[in-house]
Amino acid sequence: MSSERLTDTLDSREVPEDVKGLSQSALVRKRFFGHTGAIVSLIVLAFVITLAISSVGVGFHGWWKYDWKGVTPLLNGGHPTLKLFPPSLGDHPFGQDAIGRDYFAMTMRGAQISLMVTVMVGLISGLVGVIVGSLSGFFRGWVESVLMRFTDVVIIIPILLLGAVVAFNSTANVFVLGGLLGLTAWTGMARLVRGDFLTLREREFVDAARLAGASNRRIIFKHILPNAIGVITVNTTLLMSSAILLETALSYLGMGVRPPDTSLGRLISENQAAFQTRPWLFWWPGLFIVIICLCINFIGDGLRDAFDPRQKKLVLKRVKEPDFDPLLEATQASALPGLPLSEIVAAPAAAGGQTTTIEFDEGGR
Amino acid sequence: MASYLLRRLGVSLLILLGASFLVYMLVSVSGDPLAEYRTSNKPNKEQLMAARIALLHLNVPAPARYFVWLSGAVKCVVPGKCDLGKTISGQPVTAALGSAIPSTLQLVTAAILLAIVIGVAIGIVTALRQYSGFDYTVTFFTFLFFSLPSFWVAVLLKEFGAIKFNDFLGDPKVSTTAILVIALLSGIVWALIIGGTWRRRGLTFVIAAAAAAAVVVYLEASKWFQYPGLGAPLVIVFGVAIAVGVTVLLAGLQHRKALYSSLITVALGVVAMYALRPVLDHASFWLLVLLGLAAVAAGLLVGWLMGGYDRSQSMKAAALTSFLVAGLVLLDRFMKSWPQYVSVANGRPIGTIGASIPNLDGDFWITGLDKFSHLVLPTTALLLISLASYTRYSRASMLEVMGQDYVRTARAKGLSERVVVTRHAFRNALIPLATVVAFDIGQLLGGAVITENVFSIKGMGQLFIQGLQRQDPNPVMGTFIVVAISAVVFNLIADLAYSALDPRVRVTA
Numbered sequence: 102m103s104s105e106r107l108t109d110t111l112d113s114r115e116v117p118e119d120v121k122g123l124s125q126s127a128l129v130r131k132r133f134f135g136h137t138g139a140i141v142s143l144i145v146l147a148f149v150i151t152l153a154i155s156s157v158g159v160g161f162h163g164w165w166k167y168d169w170k171g172v173t174p175l176l177n178g179g180h181p182t183l184k185l186f187p188p189s190l191g192d193h194p195f196g197q198d199a200i201g202r203d204y205f206a207m208t209m210r211g212a213q214i215s216l217m218v219t220v221m222v223g224l225i226s227g228l229v230g231v232i233v234g235s236l237s238g239f240f241r242g243w244v245e246s247v248l249m250r251f252t253d254v255v256i257i258i259p260i261l262l263l264g265a266v267v268a269f270n271s272t273a274n275v276f277v278l279g280g281l282l283g284l285t286a287w288t289g290m291a292r293l294v295r296g297d298f299l300t301l302r303e304r305e306f307v308d309a310a311r312l313a314g315a316s317n318r319r320i321i322f323k324h325i326l327p328n329a330i331g332v333i334t335v336n337t338t339l340l341m342s343s344a345i346l347l348e349t350a351l352s353y354l355g356m357g358v359r360p361p362d363t364s365l366g367r368l369i370s371e372n373q374a375a376f377q378t379r380p381w382l383f384w385w386p387g388l389f390i391v392i393i394c395l396c397i398n399f400i401g402d403g404l405r406d407a408f409d410p411r412q413k414k415l416v417l418k419r420v421k422e423p424d425f426d427p428l429l430e431a432t433q434a435s436a437l438p439g440l441p442l443s444e445i446v447a448a449p450a451a452a453g454g455q456t457t458t459i460e461f462d463e464g465g466r
Numbered sequence: 467m468a469s470y471l472l473r474r475l476g477v478s479l480l481i482l483l484g485a486s487f488l489v490y491m492l493v494s495v496s497g498d499p500l501a502e503y504r505t506s507n508k509p510n511k512e513q514l515m516a517a518r519i520a521l522l523h524l525n526v527p528a529p530a531r532y533f534v535w536l537s538g539a540v541k542c543v544v545p546g547k548c549d550l551g552k553t554i555s556g557q558p559v560t561a562a563l564g565s566a567i568p569s570t571l572q573l574v575t576a577a578i579l580l581a582i583v584i585g586v587a588i589g590i591v592t593a594l595r596q597y598s599g600f601d602y603t604v605t606f607f608t609f610l611f612f613s614l615p616s617f618w619v620a621v622l623l624k625e626f627g628a629i630k631f632n633d634f635l636g637d638p639k640v641s642t643t644a645i646l647v648i649a650l651l652s653g654i655v656w657a658l659i660i661g662g663t664w665r666r667r668g669l670t671f672v673i674a675a676a677a678a679a680a681v682v683v684y685l686e687a688s689k690w691f692q693y694p695g696l697g698a699p700l701v702i703v704f705g706v707a708i709a710v711g712v713t714v715l716l717a718g719l720q721h722r723k724a725l726y727s728s729l730i731t732v733a734l735g736v737v738a739m740y741a742l743r744p745v746l747d748h749a750s751f752w753l754l755v756l757l758g759l760a761a762v763a764a765g766l767l768v769g770w771l772m773g774g775y776d777r778s779q780s781m782k783a784a785a786l787t788s789f790l791v792a793g794l795v796l797l798d799r800f801m802k803s804w805p806q807y808v809s810v811a812n813g814r815p816i817g818t819i820g821a822s823i824p825n826l827d828g829d830f831w832i833t834g835l836d837k838f839s840h841l842v843l844p845t846t847a848l849l850l851i852s853l854a855s856y857t858r859y860s861r862a863s864m865l866e867v868m869g870q871d872y873v874r875t876a877r878a879k880g881l882s883e884r885v886v887v888t889r890h891a892f893r894n895a896l897i898p899l900a901t902v903v904a905f906d907i908g909q910l911l912g913g914a915v916i917t918e919n920v921f922s923i924k925g926m927g928q929l930f931i932q933g934l935q936r937q938d939p940n941p942v943m944g945t946f947i948v949v950a951i952s953a954v955v956f957n958l959i960a961d962l963a964y965s966a967l968d969p970r971v972r973v974t975a
Contacts, residue, residue: 250477250480250481250484253481253485254481254484254488257481257482257949257950258488258492259489259930259949261915261930261931261934262492262493262496262934262946265496265934265935266492266496268496269496269497269498270495346613346615346616349615350615350617350916353615353617354919354931355935356934366615366617369618369621370617373617376621376625383621387615390615391618394613394614394615395609395610395612395613398612398613399609
């Protein structure tokens, strides 16, 4: 008795309620919305983004009374006034820094900048990675050699150095920083997309499309790219979560966002010496970094589960239903002593798309 | 194979040349080595500037200057002739690298070894208990560790692991709240790990919480925090636990000869603990290596003497037990020197700056403790962050292997679950990990820029970042080239290792 048989039987039982008549995107959406962690993270992230943008505003004045630059007289030594019981914000919910600036406004401004860099890195490096990866995976030959050697060169360029370049040339602002980081962070994406294209281009449907007279452009955009969308989406979210850590680390070393502007990493860097006297200056920005990054990671995990059809978490519950097929129980008892069925069935769910692909220099020729 | 290697090396060389040129250009626009003189109003300003221009060849335009640098760097193929330029203070970069590389290795090696061992262990256990409470908890924490900014962790560790902990050691009193919290945490963790029915979970929780509280209270009452030590009773308890654990993993408990030979080595270890006392007082590093080897040899001998069916399993189990018990004895001896070290360190044993107390005068045990107490926090910071990826990776790998046909075959032919997991699944799950580990080791030399920065350890990362901050191009290039070469070499090793471990993957030239 094979575990495939087990899952096959279960699958056919699932069909009427679960899978029937849904398009691929609807399926993915359904699975994604069934992932509690991802949905909670999505809501929290949306809340943080809305809070960061609306409170201090971007180009307009937000609903929060203070500005992130304005100095106000220190109240109560700048202690945070946020209270949970009874819930009240007070005058300075996150406290004030040493010279009396409102720390809530500063944290929100920092979150804005960090989020913006994150999104920029995600978009730019996602785009570059997909272009480089798909071109080299689809056309192979000298295009692949040149592009992949170029990728190898970019991989070993230290990102800190780029940060230093931005920091030294004072004309550079946060957009240049985001752009530069985006232009170096795409290498992993390019390799993954190339790997996907290498396998997809050998599949029958691509041959069929070519026989039907489809152009290269049509094959790439209509046939291969939609099949690689899972890898691309998941990897973009992971890129974004590492981008926010990268930006904060650079700012912490004094090489990212420059004053007068601020970011979450900068806030921590500026205030770490004051940990003994004003610990809240250290906690709040760190907390926001962790929340944002954790949310993005969980969303990425949810997307991975949604795009990977091998994930079958629900099987576990169905197996325990009373009208369970006695044949299956008998085989389980005889063939696999001492092993709960859930483990056998859950095992093929396996790596969740993390299968290792080993890449050799010459593209596995 | 040879032609594949040659081609790979040739391509790598070209990549190194291209990347180093690009990096040189970037370094030249990332700072101005003359900046400090331009704004100064020293009388000999012109002279100083001229000296620095001559030192760094600043009169040559950057693209040409790269070739000046390269002509020096190429000489590194011949030992002793290496010339990677000089820092702005006139020190040769090779000398700076020579002192930075060992301290980086010291910091990062322990962290990566521990991360691999602990990460793989947790990953395997979560894979075997997929979708259990333990699995979900570990998954959450790995994501949390993924999301922690390294400098934040490092600063927090410095605050709570060093400053607060040193305060605590100065006057070790555990408050009732702290005891309650520890008991609660221990209860929750054990209940999650052991799992099972709610009744069993509740029981585990109560027992674990009570045990943790009792241990803490006992430690405080017996002044253990001031005068730590294991003593013979604890060595025996831990030793027996190790012996049983090792036997379960390597041979299975029904293999009585393996169990007995492991237990005998524990007894031998306790005897050696007393017999070797005078020798250990004058210990040196090499003596300890020798004793470690002797412990392994003794284990092998005991296993061999026990004889019987499948002798090699007894030998393996006894040797590993013996080695681990030797580690316990060593730990006990280090703990004995702790009060002395605390007084040497002026009552603040956990260090936060540098890799040792400067001008420390003490025997092997004191300097060893000094090293440990300075490296424990940066190592923890690095460990927490790299642990997450190893856990995820080994979990995924193990899950995939457990679904393979040959695992089912192994079960079908009646092998015990232990043999299926340790022999058939675990070994194959490690293959993809070999690649990851090789990649990571390639990155090791880059150091941990931020951790080194927070804890002021003078390693490669520090050299790199200080070069950038002082606008000093040559150390930046020096560290870059070392890291790039090691990354390229270990990438090659990763590919070769994979094809060696997994015959399905062929290296094709």
